[in-house]
Structure formats: structure tokens, C-alpha cells
Amino acid sequence: MRVTFPNDIEPHFFCFLINYVQYPKGFNLQSRVILVAGKATIGSAFLPSDHSLNGKRIVFYIPTDDKEYDVVFAQVEGQVYEYPFSSERWRRVRESRLPVGISDLK
Numbered sequence: 001m002r003v004t005f006p007n008d009i010e011p012h013f014f015c016f017l018i019n020y021v022q023y024p025k026g027f028n029l030q031s032r033v034i035l036v037a038g039k040a041t042i043g044s045a046f047l048p049s050d051h052s053l054n055g056k057r058i059v060f061y062i063p064t065d066d067k068e069y070d071v072v073f074a075q076v077e078g079q080v081y082e083y084p085f086s087s088e089r090w091r092r093v094r095e096s097r098l099p100v101g102i103s104d105l106k
Contacts, residue, residue: 011045014038015060015072015083022062023069035101037061042076046090053077063097073097 022036038060058076070085080096
């Protein structure tokens with residue numbers, strides 16, 4: 001499934017959407033695998049600490065082995081960030097925890 005937002009969407013809503021699609025309420029995920037990713041162009045609302053990345057494409061995803069269920073990761077030009085919903089602040093991290101198959105999504 002592909003969802004687009006031609007008139008933009010607020011960054012925190014975009015992150016919440018990725019998380020919700022990964023963990024839909026009321027679905028038994030025992031026998032299913034869900035792989036969710038989002039792509040966006042970085043603007044001033046994304047990663048505000050590094051304006052040199054403005055205009056670059058960024059990929060959002062739920063990290064491998066996620067046990068918190070309230071964080072989204074993002075990767076741009078080899079840099080990896082996490083966005084915990086508890087703080088709603090981007091933090092740079094060392095490990096990408098990139099799920100298998102994310103790089104194959106177009």
C-alpha cells in the first residue's frame with residue numbers, strides 16, 4: 001500500500017502514522033509480517049539541528065527488534081536518527097537497526 005501527502009503532513013503526525021501502520025490495533029500479527037517505511041524531503045521541521053540536510057530525501061522506519069513500540073528511526077546520507085514519542089526530539093544514534101527489506105522499497 002502506498003499513501004502520499006501532496007500537500008504535506010506535519011512531521012510528528014508522519015512518524016505517528018508509520019508507527020500505527022506497523023502496529024495496527026486489533027490485528028493478530030502472530031502469522032503476519034508488516035514492513036513499513038516512509039520517505040520525505042527534509043525541511044526545517046525535520047531534524048532541526050542539522051540544516052545542511054534540508055532538501056535531502058530521508059527514509060523513516062520502525063527499527064529491527066523494537067521493544068518500545070514508541071519510536072521511529074530515520075536515515076539520511078548514512079546518518080541515523082531516532083524519534084522517541086516520549087520526548088518528540090530527534091537524536092542521532094550509531095546503529096541503524098534497519099529492517100531487512102527496507103532498502104528494497106521504492
